[in-house]
Amino acid sequence: MAAWVLDESHHSRFPGNRVSLPTMTGRISCTYSVDHLGNEFRISEIPSFCFEPRDDVSPLNDVPIVRLHDARRALDLMSWGFVSRRSRSLEAAMPVSFACGENVDRTRLFRNAFRNRRCLIPCTGFFEWRVSDENRELFFIQHRDSELLALAGLWELWNGDEKSIHTFVVLTTWPNHLISTISTRMPVIVPPSRYDTWLCEGQVEHPNEILRPAPDGELVATRVS
Secondary structure, three states: OOOOOOOOOOOOOOOOOOOEOOOOOOOEEEOOOHHHHHHHOOOOOOOOOOOOOEEEEOOOOEEEEEEEEOOEEEEEEEEEOEOOOOOOOOOOOOOEOEEEOOOHHHOOOOHHHHHHOEEEEEEOEEEEEEEOOOOEEEEEEEEOOOOOEEEEEEEEEEEOOOOEEEEEEEEEEOOOHHHHOOOOOEEOEOOHHHHHHHHOOOOOOOHHHOOOOOOOOOEEEEEOO
């Protein structure tokens, strides 16, 4: 695998804001074009927005997500970092990039979005740090066959006096065996067979069957040089 370089610049709609992060690296890779994502998720109308595939995508960046619109799958560009619709201003908002899937249905900030505004975040893989007393090692985690990963997320619309913005949060769960050797949390990965179940509007049936770690053996981790 080629060496990965993490881009420290943040193109953001929230200048000066800090992002709420859990014990995760908070970076993903999305190296797919809009056309490829449209075909992968069977999007009937490919959008015209501009997204440049990137090895390194950070919170506060704009990211393609898949959601339902008029009962059909749609591909939209949203800002990574969930902003409550109750926030008085974007300047005062504290965007949330990750949320614990185990209690998201009981958390005031997310429970309405969990019932009505679920989404998928396509990515090539994600980054995690392994931290010890002596060292910090960065790993890139991807599908063992380099297939696309779809992370579970929730989206929200914030309306201001002069502008509106769509934002999203990535849901996390406890780690599988591989990730447990690196980190204490991992993103929820939705398998293709559960896309429709996750995206459907209204209460999802048996959410714990989705909000769980990826099966052991499905992912591989490569140390970033």
